[in-house]
Amino acid sequence: MVTGATGNVGRPLVEMLAAAGEQVTAVSRRPAWGLPAGVAHRQGDLADVAGLKALFEGAEAVYLLVAGLGDELSPREIVAAAVAAGVRRIVLQSSQLVGTRTGSVSHEILRAFETAVRGSGLEWTVLRPGGFASNAFLWAERVRAARTVAAPFADVALPVVDPLDIAGVAARALREPGHAGRTYVLTGPAAVSPREQVRDLAGVVGAPVAFVALSAAEARAELVRFLPEEAVEGMLSVMGDPSAEEQSVSPDVERVLGRAASPFSAWAERNAPAFV
Numbered sequence: 001m002v003t004g005a006t007g008n009v010g011r012p013l014v015e016m017l018a019a020a021g022e023q024v025t026a027v028s029r030r031p032a033w034g035l036p037a038g039v040a041h042r043q044g045d046l047a048d049v050a051g052l053k054a055l056f057e058g059a060e061a062v063y064l065l066v067a068g069l070g071d072e073l074s075p076r077e078i079v080a081a082a083v084a085a086g087v088r089r090i091v092l093q094s095s096q097l098v099g100t101r102t103g104s105v106s107h108e109i110l111r112a113f114e115t116a117v118r119g120s121g122l123e124w125t126v127l128r129p130g131g132f133a134s135n136a137f138l139w140a141e142r143v144r145a146a147r148t149v150a151a152p153f154a155d156v157a158l159p160v161v162d163p164l165d166i167a168g169v170a171a172r173a174l175r176e177p178g179h180a181g182r183t184y185v186l187t188g189p190a191a192v193s194p195r196e197q198v199r200d201l202a203g204v205v206g207a208p209v210a211f212v213a214l215s216a217a218e219a220r221a222e223l224v225r226f227l228p229e230e231a232v233e234g235m236l237s238v239m240g241d242p243s244a245e246e247q248s249v250s251p252d253v254e255r256v257l258g259r260a261a262s263p264f265s266a267w268a269e270r271n272a273p274a275f276v
Contacts, residue, residue, distance in 0.1 A: 001025045001056065003046065004065030006032050008134045009093065013063060013167040014039055020175065025059065047072045052081035061089040061174045066113060073109060075116040082122070089123040089180070091173045093166070096130040096185055097234065100245050106234040123180040125173040130187045130246065131160045131238065133267040136197055143209055143275045149198045150212040152219040153240045157191035159249045162262040169256045185250040189261040200265045204272040216240055
């Protein structure tokens with residue numbers, strides 16, 4: 001079972017599992033279209049405590065993904081429902097910031113999920129991805145309309161991770177032995193700055209894309225239009241003042257997949273139609 005099955009990680013994960021011949025149930029809050037043949041869909045919400053046991057019914061392994069800040073969720077009840085339904089393995093998508101920013105209010109819910117999963121008695125694996133390459137989709141409309149990107153912290157580099165690599169690690173952890181009790185930090189193969197990301201986008205668009213530097217205050221005003229304020233504060237803190245650990249490349253993607261993590265340029269090339 002894959003929760004958050006229509007997102008940047010969930011959808012490719014469902015496709016990978018189905019291609020491997022697994023019996024897959026995709027769970028999302030809204031109706032889902034375009035799922036692979038043979039994949040079942042359940043429309044459900046992890047916040048619906050009364051419906052949790054039925055939601056997990058029949059699943060042996062679960063990919064647990066929490067959308068947004070997850071403030072409305074009860075980690076203990078969700079994990080307990082999975083146990084009661086007979087689930088044997090949980091792979092939790094958490095965040096690198098749970099380990100690097102232990103006082104972060106925006107990641108309290110993920111810390112609680114990690115605690116609940118580790119104490120469940122089930123086989124568990126925790127994935128802690130860093131920043132997503134797919135956050136660049138926030139720039140797509142402006143790139144299409146005006147061939148510009150406006151962003152703060154132009155030259156602060158972070159090793160953003162391709163969601164496809166997160167899905168690949170998740171598929172291995174769900175299907176293979178040897179991952180129980182492991183916590184994997186998932187990053188890209190090199191730190192790249194916003195300015196460098198824009199150069200990669202210009203390359204796949206085939207036209208110059210101008211970079212407009214924003215102040216932190218200007219960026220905050222833009223981001224709070226579509227993200228929770230607490231999430232914005234956490235995001236800007238990492239983007240503007242990352243720790244050495246947050247700027248470091250983790251070897252875990254390569255260890256699990258047996259190949260190097262995908263660079264931002266590969267993500268940009270694969271998603272070029274969104275920016276043209």
